[in-house]
Amino acid sequence: MSSEWPLWEVFIRGQHGLNHRHVGSLHAPDAEMAILNARDVYTRRNEGVSIWVVRSADIVASAPSDKGPLFDPANAKVYRHPTFFDVPDEVGHM
Amino acid sequence: MYAQMVKTDTKRVRSLDEMEPQERAFQERIDAGQKIEPKEWMPEDYRKTLIRQISQHAHSEIVGQLPEGNWISRAPTLERKAILLAKVQDEAGHGLYLYCAAETLGISRDQMYEQLHSGKAKYSSIFNYPTLSWADIGAIGWLVDGAAIMNQVPLQRCSYGPYARAMVRICKEESFHQRQGFDIMTVLAKGTPEQKAMAQDALDRWWWPSLMMFGPSDDASVHSAQSMAWKIKQNSNDELRQKFVDQTVPQAKYLGLTVPDPALKWNEEKGGHDFGEPDWNEFFAVIAGEGPCNRERLEARRKAWNDGAWFRDGLTAHAEKQAARRQASRIAAE
Numbered sequence A: 001m002s003s004e005w006p007l008w009e010v011f012i013r014g015q016h017g018l019n020h021r022h023v024g025s026l027h028a029p030d031a032e033m034a035i036l037n038a039r040d041v042y043t044r045r046n047e048g049v050s051i052w053v054v055r056s057a058d059i060v061a062s063a064p065s066d067k068g069p070l071f072d073p074a075n076a077k078v079y080r081h082p083t084f085f086d087v088p089d090e091v092g093h094m
Numbered sequence B: 001m002y003a004q005m006v007k008t009d010t011k012r013v014r015s016l017d018e019m020e021p022q023e024r025a026f027q028e029r030i031d032a033g034q035k036i037e038p039k040e041w042m043p044e045d046y047r048k049t050l051i052r053q054i055s056q057h058a059h060s061e062i063v064g065q066l067p068e069g070n071w072i073s074r075a076p077t078l079e080r081k082a083i084l085l086a087k088v089q090d091e092a093g094h095g096l097y098l099y100c101a102a103e104t105l106g107i108s109r110d111q112m113y114e115q116l117h118s119g120k121a122k123y124s125s126i127f128n129y130p131t132l133s134w135a136d137i138g139a140i141g142w143l144v145d146g147a148a149i150m151n152q153v154p155l156q157r158c159s160y161g162p163y164a165r166a167m168v169r170i171c172k173e174e175s176f177h178q179r180q181g182f183d184i185m186t187v188l189a190k191g192t193p194e195q196k197a198m199a200q201d202a203l204d205r206w207w208w209p210s211l212m213m214f215g216p217s218d219d220a221s222v223h224s225a226q227s228m229a230w231k232i233k234q235n236s237n238d239e240l241r242q243k244f245v246d247q248t249v250p251q252a253k254y255l256g257l258t259v260p261d262p263a264l265k266w267n268e269e270k271g272g273h274d275f276g277e278p279d280w281n282e283f284f285a286v287i288a289g290e291g292p293c294n295r296e297r298l299e300a301r302r303k304a305w306n307d308g309a310w311f312r313d314g315l316t317a318h319a320e321k322q323a324a325r326r327q328a329s330r331i332a333a334e
């Protein structure tokens, strides 16, 4: 049997002015075909104005087990949010 | 359903207290409505069951193109042809979303194809029935996609992230499928006596196989109980079947067609219809490979796969050549 085509992750910009968002993945022999396939698989109903494809093997991901050390520290830093501060009514909009 | 009678390796659903800490933490996350993502720890049986369920679902989408594909070249108008083409193309897309979701669990696409083509993997019983007239295309959209929606809507909330997200995409497209089918049925049912008879004949043949899609009663099944505990199944087969009947009967009435079930009756007390039992012997025979079209479907799949091999290889060779060329010019430039 011939070898399987590599897997690509597909990112679509839904509208002008928005970020590309991950929508799924697909198999394709090369980047050009990956974009053509992504057009057919993920944008059959005007879902996008631009496509990125990246080989899945090239994506580096944080490990699920690192979730605590990576993201927990932010929990204790409530002062990073504007709602932490009281703004007196007299001051008006700030 | 599109995945019928998915087995787990479970003998008995265990309580939280009986679980090892890791598994208990996993189950508690599911109970709290959290999504499980690829690469996170999961019980081996959860992973294996999901691979079975998602790949069976994907195979159903892919094989499901065949009965409808039969009518693309013979659709009655250009508009109907364009609509049917779009519908069948959607089903190919559904298969692809689902294969990708299954791949995140550690099975390869080629392995899944191999399981389908060798007959090892199952797909929904419904796609082993023939499409004899144009009205069948209406009946499939109305009943078969209608039954699929019943099952797929709750699966959008399933515990495995990639599966749930694939379901969200799929559900968005399914209502087009059901409506185009109902539209075909409406035109036929309001047409000439011959057209109406065609619509009735299609309903007569597709009604019972559609009810079988939900699978036999699973209220006593340990597999079903385990799948529900894992939230990869949300409703019992009987619950969904009841919902489907209650939703569909008034639609048949609107069409002026008769549901081919003498036992069908509104039950005021339960607030739903009473209805007859599908022929489960027929169902098990179809699942075992003895439906009217099982052989034809698998042969069509194998032929498509084998006939396309030269093309897939050609694209791979081209990609390799291009990559080698890019590499060489990079080295030359350095």
Ligand SMILES: [Fe+2]
Residues within 6 Å of the ligand: B061, B090, B091, B094, B170
């Ligand atoms: Fe589908």
Ligand SMILES: [Fe+2]
Residues within 6 Å of the ligand: B091, B145, B148, B174, B177
């Ligand atoms: Fe569909």
